[in-house]
Amino acid sequence: MAQDKKNQKTDGKQQSPFEDYLCANLYWWGFLAVLAVISYFVCGAVWDDVTSGVMEFIFVILGGGFTLVSAMDYVYEKYYGRSPGEIKK
Secondary structure, three states: OHHHHHHOOOOOOOOOHHHHHHHHHHHHHHHHHHHHHHHHHHOOOOOOHHHHHHHHHHHHHHHHHHHHHHHHHHHHHHHHOOOOOOOOO
16 A cells, blocks of 8 residues: 555656756755855854855865766766666656
């Protein structure tokens, strides 16, 4: 009974891999925005060199890195993810 509810989609439409990666990136960037606000106040609510460095790390390193790896993983799955004998559904 519980498995039947898990297997059913609410709208009956299955997401494409691109939509999955896009959704994951939106969640990640939203999390980073919340983290940036919290970090701003932890750093003293003053925009100085420390706060600037923290924001650069959050958005460039964490955000950019996650987005880059997601894009590379999407390309890999699109072109090399399936074996030749596997049928697309």
